[in-house]
Amino acid sequence: MxxxxxxxxxxxxxxxxxxxxxxxxxxxxxxxxxxxxxxxxxxxxxxxxxxxxxxxxxxxxxxxxxxxxxxxxxxxxxxxxxxxxxxxxxxxxxxxxxxxxxxxxxxxxxxxxxxxxxxxxxxxxxxxxxxxxxxxxxxxxxxxxxxxxxxxxxxxxxxxPRAQEVLNEKKQFDLTQWGLKNELNTVLVFGGSQGAPKLNQAMIDSIEQLNKKDYQLVFVTGSKRFEEVSKALSNINVNKNIYITPYISNMTEILPQISLIVARAGATTIAEITALGIPSILIPSPYVTADHQTKNAMSLVNNEAGLIIEEKNLNSLNLVQKIDHVMDDNKIREKMKINSKKLGIxxxxxxxxxxxxxxxx
CATH class of the missing domain: 3.40.50.2000 (Glycogen Phosphorylase B;)
Incomplete structure (x- = not known):
């Protein structure tokens, strides 16, 4: 053809x-x-x-x-x-x-x-x-x-079709390259390739709380916003359970290692996480046509596969509470994983x- x-x-x-x-x-x-x-x-x-x-x-x-x-x-x-x-x-x-x-x-x-x-x-x-x-x-x-x-x-x-590509990925990323542990439950916080300023700020405000957790986090700031996030955190201690990076180019290799994703609700993200059955906390972008990311997110929320935080309500308190709600309860996480997988193609x-x-x- x-x-x-x-x-x-x-x-x-x-x-x-x-x-x-x-x-x-x-x-x-x-x-x-x-x-x-x-x-x-x-x-x-x-x-x-x-x-x-x-x-x-x-x-x-x-x-x-x-x-x-x-x-x-x-x-x-x-x-x-x-x-x-x-x-x-x-x-x-x-x-x-x-x-x-x-x-x-x-x-x-x-x-x-x-x-x-x-x-x-x-x-x-x-x-x-x-x-x-x-x-x-x-x-x-x-x-x-x-x-x-x-x-x-x-x-x-x-x-x-992105779902099948993620599912068929043969390589699996070694988290020890980032100073993390492969066997530890991992949260991925990702606001898209450009970054999401309000999500970044909520993460900056949450770092001291997240330092104390028994799970680990990968915080992707977005390429354009890495310097400003680094500057904001220059006087704050960041523990070894948190890795901060501007961008991840090999996302298909990382996702199988993730226990929970905090992300926008773009169609590609939804396809990727449901293909693998990853529990999610979705923060839809309010700047898209017809608020379609909220509608994307609700397809997961209505099937108990994900949680949602509207950007206007996002702060360090409810972000950490929602992450802890999923990460501190294996039963909740497993139920979300099963329901997410059911939605995948x-x-x-x-x-x-x-x-x-x-x-x-």
């Missing part, structure tokens, strides 16, 4: 695309079309995947603005470029995983009469996928809650691959 994949802007759109590409056979030829400024330009190129970049940007909420006029111009230009790329590459299927760049690519593919598929990771439809749903052949979803937001006859439930990449294969016939 010859396949074009497009998705970008955030890791939530990029990593599912990469997981699907990883599932393809060696005989399949892949072209990834992303944006010049998006994270995908760096991440995809590092994977040595054939990559083409389009100059495109998203809309501002303010409808009439110079920025939005430029956005329309760039979309039309990218649409024409996408048609040219499609005619030259001659794909059997074109797949979009979200982000504004996929809008131009998938729309162009539909107009070129090439079979198309979009993958929606969240429990609330993104604007790009909402627009594309009228034109594509199939729509793969990861949450049942999103069914009512798409044309029923196009929907196929696949789950998020361990063969999500296979399911999505089969949809692609059917479309290519």
């Amino acid at each position: 010859k396949i074009i994949v497009s998705g970008g802007g955030t890791g939530g759109h990029i990593y599912p695309a990469l997981s699907l590409i990883d599932r393809l056979s060696k005989n399949d030829e892949v072209l990834y079309v992303g944006s010049e400024r998006g994270l995908e330009n760096k991440i995809v190129n590092e994977k040595n995947i054939n990559f083409k970049a389009l100059k495109i940007q998203g809309f501002e909420r303010k409808l009439f603005s110079t920025h939005n006029l430029k956005t329309v111009h760039l979309f039309l230009k990218s649409f024409k470029q996408s048609k040219k790329i499609i005619k030259e590459f001659k794909p059997d299927v074109v797949i979009g995983t979200g982000g504004y760049v996929s809008g131009a690519v998938i729309f162009a593919a539909a107009k070129c009469k090439v079979p198309t598929l979009i993958h929606e990771q969240n429990s609330v439809v993104g604007l790009t996928n909402k627009f594309l749903s009228k034109y594509v052949d199939k729509i793969a979803i990861s949450f049942d809650e999103v069914r009512s937001q798409f044309p029923k006859d196009k929907i196929i439930f696949t789950g998020n 361990p063969d999500a990449a296979d399911r999505l691959f089969n949809v692609v294969k059917d479309l290519s016939k």
Whole structure:
């Protein structure tokens, strides 16, 4: 098969695309079309995947603005470029995983009469996928809650392919490299690649309490915020049971070692933790479209697989209380683990691959 994949802007759109590409056979030829400024330009190129970049940007909420006029111009230009790329590459299927760049690519593919598929990771439809749903052949979803937001006859439930990639990871990280113990229960606190300022502050305020715990913690600050966290902690003793790092690039190797994760509620995170059955305390980002992270989180909370703290209510007191609630009770942790695992889709990449294969016939 010859396949074009497009998705970008955030890791939530990029990593599912990469997981699907990883599932393809060696005989399949892949072209990834992303944006010049998006994270995908760096991440995809590092994977040595054939990559083409389009100059495109998203809309501002303010409808009439110079920025939005430029956005329309760039979309039309990218649409024409996408048609040219499609005619030259001659794909059997074109797949979009979200982000504004996929809008131009998938729309162009539909107009070129090439079979198309979009993958929606969240429990609330993104604007790009909402627009594309009228034109594509199939729509793969990861949450049942999103069914009512798409044309029923196009929907196929696949789950998020990132789940299968995490589950199939053969390497297991040695925590002693960080001065921690492999046999000790470990909490991972992770606010995303950019970091979450309010979560970081709650952790800074909690360090003296967490120093005394009989479990250990890995605190990921986010690359941009590591220096400010280090400065804030410069006069505070950090015990050997806590390891602080700006970023983890090999997350699939770390996660099997984790007893509890404190994190945002992005679709990729949900897919990863449910694949492995990791108990979670979720702090949804309030800065995302239609508050979709809260809806993602509630899919776990309603099934007793996770707990939630709204960011506006987050502080050191309730953060430590919630962590202790899970970590100090093996029965609670085991129940959450079982319930989380029930929600996982361990063969999500296979399911999505089969949809692609059917479309290519």
